[in-house]
Amino acid sequence: MSRRRQPKFIERHGARATAAASGLSTLPALASDVAAHALQWWELPATGLAGLLLGGALWSGIHRLKPGGIRRAAGTSQRPAADAVFTIDGGTRITLANPMAERLTGLARHTIRDNLAGPLMRGFTDQAPQIVEAALACIKSGQAVRLPDPVEWHAPDGRHHVLQLTATPAGEVGEGASLVFSDIAGTLAPAAHLQHGAAHDPITGLPNRALLLDRLCQALANAQRRGSLLALLLVDLDRQPGQAGGRQGPDDAVFRDAAERLRASVRAGDTVARSGHGEFIVLMDNLTDRTAVVAVARKLLNLLDRGFDGEGSGLHLSCSIGISVGPDDSADAETLLAMADKAMYRGKIAGGRRYTFHSPELDTWSHDRLSLESALRHGLVKGEFEVFYQPQINLASGNLTGLESLIRWHRPGSGLVQPEAFIPAAEASGIIHGLGDWAIIEAMEQLARWSREGLATVPVAINLSARQCADTSIVDTLRKGLADSGLAPSLLKVELTESTAMRDAGLAADLLQDIHGLGFSIALDDFGTGHSSLALLQRLSISELKIDQRFVNGIDDNGNDAAIVRGAIALAHGLDMRVVAEGVETQSQLRFLSEHGCDAAQGYLFAQPLPADEARNWLSGPPPHALHAIRRLAGGLLHSA
Structure with a gap:
């Protein structure tokens, strides 16, 4: 530029x-x-x-x-x-x-x-x-x-x-x-x-933040005088309509619907306010204990975990609720709001769709969370992240059939940090957008470098997070990555988890259709952990199912897990989909998968995720020593092509 x-x-x-x-x-x-x-x-x-x-x-x-x-x-x-x-x-x-x-x-x-x-x-x-x-x-x-x-x-x-x-x-x-x-x-x-002349939100008619603060200050004074309690419930929609950057007007009906559900959930005399785009606050006062608060929080979760009709199409939202209790937690209005926000965030980072009370431990957790967020931001700027690649093996031939790109963090003072230690925080804070975009572009550029070296390239899988899938700009990122790298889209595969796809099936179907239109193949990761249906699987433009490693790990000693794996393979093949098993670690697991027609597998039996220079060895010339060892280990287990 x-x-x-x-x-x-x-x-x-x-x-x-x-x-x-x-x-x-x-x-x-x-x-x-x-x-x-x-x-x-x-x-x-x-x-x-x-x-x-x-x-x-x-x-x-x-x-x-x-x-x-x-x-x-x-x-x-x-x-x-x-x-x-x-x-x-x-x-x-x-x-x-x-x-x-x-x-x-x-x-x-x-x-x-x-x-x-x-x-x-x-x-x-x-x-x-x-x-x-x-x-x-x-x-x-x-x-x-x-x-x-x-x-x-x-x-x-x-x-x-x-x-x-x-x-x-x-x-x-x-x-x-x-x-x-x-x-x-x-x-x-x-x-x-x-x-602040207007005291109410123009879209929902609810009190705005200024009016809520005024009522909260009065309620705190009354609670201290009476010896009673009050509660703040900060309700944040886990996926907000129109969050990809467009104007918010078309989604006004969704927020009005959410406001009505909130009003219907609280007691007479409680205050429901709208404090932000997808954020609402409920003020409950004159309480003797937390029983009524829990009842209302559960009701809110149930009512908001249902379909909304935004712009005439089904939209699935859920919420995370943070709760603070005054004057027990604090007698200051702004502090109570901050405490509820911390509690909400803690619930969101734990997966959302839950209510969380503030506790003293959250202050320490919040400090640690902010430190982690800060370290993530600095790490992204300073180049502390690296993309690793895990080989996928064709079980019919024993040859390399693909690579899955996986992010790792070289955090100063902590060594190599695995994704489960930082991805949830990146997801909840939104840092995942920048981090995920970087990982996508880096994987594409690496594949392009291998291709320019004349190496026999195989498809590379790119993982999309739940928040990336909720933002339609991810399609632009993928399109730009293709244009800049010059790669053929057939060399790239997009992976998303089953739970992400099922969170809002309509949105996922539209998004995956757009991605498929770019020429990418699409894999459904962690299959078996969600609640997908046959009709939905056909609707999602999916060409590959990946069986979650928890079922693969149970093949040897759990009949139910073995049955699930057999059923998943049969289901995928019946829908003309390829099957990849994750987390293969033992020869007996390999035997079972091969005997039941699984197409490919990845796991520590073959190789752990590798830095790019080590993954390159799997592409250059004859298979490396590791692949020879795998073929010898498999022996006659690999089924005929």
Whole structure:
């Protein structure tokens, strides 16, 4: 992408602004509470480029001071910001957003976070490409860049805003930028009281966050006076409609439906509020214990775990619920909300579709989670991840028939980290989008390098996460990867788990049809662990079933597992699908699979996941020693082709 020439204004005044900011060199030594007060620059209108650069330097210093403290500090103020600010990392993924950014997009900050800036902003402005170009120029140069043309922004509430974009560096060169949208026409926030003048959400008619906080403060005072309890239930939809970056209007009916279900679940007198795009809050007061809270939480889970009719097509949503109890957990309204949010997040990272009460242990867990998220983000920027490849063996010939790409993390101080230790956190936080996109492109580029070397290439399988499958932009990522690598799509296979496909079968069918249209073959991973049907398997454009290793492991000593494996092989072949068994570790497992017609297998019996240079040996010339050993071990077990 060509670098945008910076305005002469920046050239004239940039040095002065940088000099003004240089006095902040001691900021990392400040205590976190001082840093929180210093964030008041975030609340004030920009007073010229020098002031903007000064604010950017301050924000950068706080970012370096304490990654986990950024969100807490940024969320402490209740005064409305005059500018909408999105902070992005070096890959243009949004890491922070201020309250005015919420107003501009109609999304909660935790929903905005981890989206790529370009796809998110395409839903609100046609100038998203220019915004991203300015952001990248700022990140690359380490200097502020102002977009020369005003940005025409269409807010979800129907209002039209004219904004000025200035991108300022966040951190060192290449680390990120703050995208500051200043209100030119005066339509965004004429005054603080106008921003929160409306007490209810315009789409659902529910109280908004401001009104909820007012009621929560009153309820806390009453609870302390009466000696009673109250509960906050933060309800977050596990997959939100329209989350791929488009405008939110077409999904209004879904949110209205969700609001009605919430109203129907609570007691008379309880408050149901909408605090963000897919986030609702229930306030229950005048409680004597937690019994009623549990009953309501269970009812909410059941009512929201049903189909919605968004835009006339079936849509399956579920929710995660975080619960805090006042004044037992805290007598402060904002703290109670933060506690409920931590509990919700803990439930989401555990798989969602559950309610979770806040506990003191969650404070430690939350700190560890934020540290892990920060390490993941830095690891992605610093190149700490590597794609490994596990061979798949054709059981008819004993030859290599494919490779599955699997991500590994070289975390400093921890050695090689397996995916089960970090993928759940990456999924729940949204980091999986950037990480997954990188893994896809890296696998494609590696396969292209092998092909250019003249090696006999075999198909490489690419894994898609649940959150990637919920974002239709993954099709664009795959399309771009094909174009950039020059690979034939027949050399690539997309894998998704059965549980991911069944979470929203309609969405999965549409997505897989689009992916299949690019020429990719599609494999259903972990088969047998979900609840798929024959009709659905035929609908999903699947050409391969992968039997989950837990059933393969039970072949020798569990008759039920052996029966499931036999049935899965017969079912797949009846639907003209190929079968691959995962986790093969013993000769007896290999014998069973071969005798019952399994097409291919992978597992430690053949090879563990290998770095690219070791996987290359399986492609270059005669089979390596390991493959010869496998053939000798198999002996006469391999069935005739």
